[in-house]
Amino acid sequence: MLTPLVTLGQVLDAPGGRALLERHLPEAVLDQPGLRVLLIGAFLRVAPGLRDDEAARELFWNEIDKVMAPILLHEHAPAVTPAAPDPSAPRATAAWTLVGEPSRWEVLEIALQGPAAGNPFVDVELSAEFRCGERTWTVGGFYDGDGVHRLRALAEEEGTWRFVTTSNSPALDGIKGEVVVDPAAPGAHGPVRVDGFHFAYADGTRYRPWGTTAYAWNHQDEQTQTTTLETLAGSPFTKLRMCLFPKHFIYNSGEPERFPFVRKDDGSFDHTRFDTGFFARLDEQVRRLGALGVQADLILFHPYDRWDFADLGPAVDDRVVRYVVRRLSGYANVWFSLANEHDLIAGKSTADWDRIGELVTAEDPHGHPLSIHNFSQHFDHTRPWITHASIQRDEPYRTAENTSAWRERWGKPVVIDECGYEGDLEYDWGNISGQEMIRRFWEGAVRGGYVGHGETYWNAEEQLWWSKGGRLTGTSPRRIGFLEEIVAASPTGVLEPLPSDFDLPWAGVQDQYLVSYHGFGRPRERHVLLPPGRWHVDVLDTWECTIDRLPGTYETFVLVPLPSKPYQAVRLVAA
CATH class of the missing domain: 3.20.20.80 (Glycosidases)
Known part of the structure; x- marks a missing residue:
């Protein structure tokens, strides 16, 4: 199916669309302005011939496709080849400036005053190799209007960065420079990276x-x-x-x-x-x-x-x-x-x-x-x-x-x-x-x-x-914040699935921090076999955002009293 997201109004306005809909849908719906924004699929349940007949529905969608395809699908523009460089033009003549005073994990931006004639968005190709110590990054440039071409890198290291440009525009080609990146500002951690099945910032801080x-x-x-x-x-x-x-x-x-x-x-x-x-x-x-x-x-x-x-x-x-x-x-x-x-x-x-x-x-x-x-x-x-x-x-x-x-x-x-x-x-x-x-x-x-x-x-x-x-x-955002507190309190800052009961998932860090969640269940108590060691036991009300710790510590086994309410969790914290 090409067009599952077309609205009543779109089909009515398309050539042949009204005639198509008059054959299939109740006439009463076609001229109600408030219904024009609804998807066509929403009306199938009020059209018995379509609601109850799969073959009729398939035919209906094929007809919708024929009406809407000329509107939704167009002949595509070809690629534009950037202009060839003029071999006689002088190279590396564009003036460049450093935008701001970059520190680590911020944008390192170079602005170059280059060609504005023609259409620089497609005529000019610009890139640069940035180097800091033993690391290099190849960064593509872009045109930002008024003759300004920009290069943006993420300053992943502090220290001296050197760059050299490559461009089909002679004025932008072969420009060399260096800039100094300051140490990271407080609270700057860098981009988020995948860390196993979880995420961390580039400096190792959990995300x-x-x-x-x-x-x-x-x-x-x-x-x-x-x-x-x-x-x-x-x-x-x-x-x-x-x-x-x-x-x-x-x-x-x-x-x-x-x-x-x-x-x-x-x-x-x-x-x-x-x-x-x-x-x-x-x-x-x-x-x-x-x-x-x-x-x-x-x-x-x-x-x-x-x-x-x-x-x-x-x-x-x-x-x-x-x-x-x-x-x-x-x-x-x-x-x-x-x-x-x-x-x-x-x-x-x-x-x-x-x-x-x-x-x-x-x-x-x-x-x-x-x-x-x-x-x-x-x-x-x-x-x-x-x-x-x-x-x-x-x-x-x-x-x-x-x-x-x-x-x-x-x-x-x-x-x-x-x-x-x-x-x-x-x-x-x-x-x-x-x-x-x-x-x-x-x-x-x-x-x-x-x-x-x-x-x-x-x-x-x-x-x-x-x-x-x-x-x-x-009502959910505050409770999402409570979940964040519970996960962040894990020694690793994440929850990993752990060996679980047949009816209840456990997650956390083995032998250190374990959480189970009861969801719809509303038991009045739960028998919990404990991992080796001594444990604090907490009852978490994930809706009321409360933590009730059982007195003392436990080993081997604990009978956890619960409030016979849904959305409860149990947390075990190594003592």
């Missing part, structure tokens, strides 16, 4: 990805962005999923002020020129997240689109990826996600995703975390360019319980970025309770993984956190 989603917060007005950042500052979240391209979906159908591409007078986009104002704002958004200790998990492509950004074609896709990665890989707090729901993006094959993933890896000399997210079909996360599995729930209720199996299957960290959202929408993905959100977080944590948050409570302004950011009103 735990308790993430949330606000897909289009960065496409909102400045006040909404500021409010979002203020909310994050008071939250437990250490990662934010956000989209590079604007998103068109329910509760998020506004027109952004700026786009990644320059917009022409006729309303179309020039896919050979980037809007440097848009990207300057993205730079600032990433910096502001970094100041809060939040990783910017940037989603490069997604299917929720009315501007044709989901079907740019390989040449333009690669141009976008190259520009974005070169521009952002100098920041320590960046993650790259190839897609939200890759299997809903028409026109991109597995080979396309492999090509894009390998391009990100080639253009990012600092190895930021890189993933791809699914709708219903998991990608093969054993691919070498994928650092960790990014997962959407498999079924309405059970997903986090699969974490251990996924770790074994792919041999990589498991981050369930989309387990469902705390909220009250009519859709099953957007109406779980805060209690259920917390249960899913704990079920994933005691199996050695990480679960992500989102919030979809309706309000009259349609300012839903999951789409636009703003304020959080749900």
